[in-house]
Amino acid sequence: MRRIGILIAILAVLSFVPVAQSFAQGGMMMWKGGGGWGMNSQYGKMYDPKTVVTISGEVERVDMIAPMRGMSHGVHLQVKTEKETVSVHLGPEWYLTNQDVKIIEKDKVEIKGSKIKFNDKSVIIAGEVKKGGEILKLRDENGYPVWSGWRRR
Numbered sequence: 001m002r003r004i005g006i007l008i009a010i011l012a013v014l015s016f017v018p019v020a021q022s023f024a025q026g027g028m029m030m031w032k033g034g035g036g037w038g039m040n041s042q043y044g045k046m047y048d049p050k051t052v053v054t055i056s057g058e059v060e061r062v063d064m065i066a067p068m069r070g071m072s073h074g075v076h077l078q079v080k081t082e083k084e085t086v087s088v089h090l091g092p093e094w095y096l097t098n099q100d101v102k103i104i105e106k107d108k109v110e111i112k113g114s115k116i117k118f119n120d121k122s123v124i125i126a127g128e129v130k131k132g133g134e135i136l137k138l139r140d141e142n143g144y145p146v147w148s149g150w151r152r153r
Contacts (some may be wrong), residue, residue, distance in 0.1 A: 035072025035092055043068050047125045047143030054112045055093045055124065057081035059105050064093055066120070079109060087123045089112065091138050095147040101136040103129060114143060 009061055061078040067089060075096045077088040090096060090103070101129040103109065127139040139145050 045072060046116050048116060049141060049143055051115045052112060053115045054083050054149060056088055056110045058102060059107045061108055062103060087124050089123060090126050092147060099136060101131060101134045103131060107131055
């Protein structure tokens with residue numbers, strides 16, 4: 001009888017190994033680092049609250065890019081203002097595809113974000129996008145990404 005108890009205990013422990021392994025590979029571990037889009041990443045540190053600007057214009061193009069080597073893909077816009085065409089980085093594709101506000105070509109938008117030099121070009125890292133009556137919040141006033149909010153607590 002004691003052997004059966006020990007056997008059941010061993011089988012119970014072994015049954016958790018594949019579950020734990022699966023969870024680590026596809027669950028919580030997937031979030032580690034956010035694909036290079038986190039606040040403490042090299043890219044995340046580029047957002048500067050002192051350089052925040054607001055632009056308005058029409059979306060000419062929506063692309064998927066990886067801003068830096070090793071980062072997951074993100075959403076990039078080309079926005080035509082009255083004066084120029086501005087390159088705008090929104091955030092990680094995995095986050096934006098799950099939002100209610102969708103940005104497409106020909107949309108009229110207002111973008112508030114940090115204007116920086118990126119690869120020797122002027123770029124805005126968006127903190128907020130307004131489209132009609134909808135607002136897509138991407139970062140707080142200090143540049144902290146909303147997709148990283150669960151780590152703050």
